[in-house]
Amino acid sequence: MTENKFKLSTEEIASLRIEHRQAKKKRDADRIKAIVLLATGWTAMQVAEVLFMDDDTVRHYRARYETGGLKNLLKNNYKPKKSKLVKHEQETLLKHIDTEIYMTVRSIINYVRKKYHVIYSLSG
Incomplete structure (x- = not known):
């Protein structure tokens, strides 16, 4: 099964890289990293492997980013x-x-x- 291509503009990727450098929480930095890697052609499986997380988690991050941008990606819903x-x-x-x-x-x-x-x- 091939994954849908996830594309972001060069400007969006550059902006995410800046946000990544400024991230104070490792969790936020990893979420941003996952989006940048997906946008540069990596599969969810590859991203999951290098970030030591489940590939479904990576796909979930992508869905959150696609529906609500960076704010939605970084929102902590843990209760x-x-x-x-x-x-x-x-x-x-x-x-x-x-x-x-x-x-x-x-x-x-x-x-x-x-x-x-x-x-x-x-x-x-």
């Missing part, structure tokens, strides 16, 4: 979920994690399930 643990349980868990070595997130999830009878998934 944290409410914790399933109460405050003192969170504090106790943080102290425990500081003293124990866990090699995977899954092992922490299992600890929380056994200790607090609360189920988390890898994605939260």
Whole structure:
């Protein structure tokens, strides 16, 4: 499957490069980089590989840029979920994690399930 060509003018690319240099957050710089690379002929798969992200994420960035420009691309829509643990349980868990070595997130999830009878998934 070939990807649709994504084209930007030389001026748009130059403007994005300036925005990239001025970006204060790595997240914003990576999003801008993804758009510039796509506009210069890279595939989403290639961009994803060099930026260490999923190719669907790169395609999502492209769609956001196409629908709302730079402002939409850089908008942070993240909304944290409410914790399933109460405050003192969170504090106790943080102290425990500081003293124990866990090699995977899954092992922490299992600890929380056994200790607090609360189920988390890898994605939260």
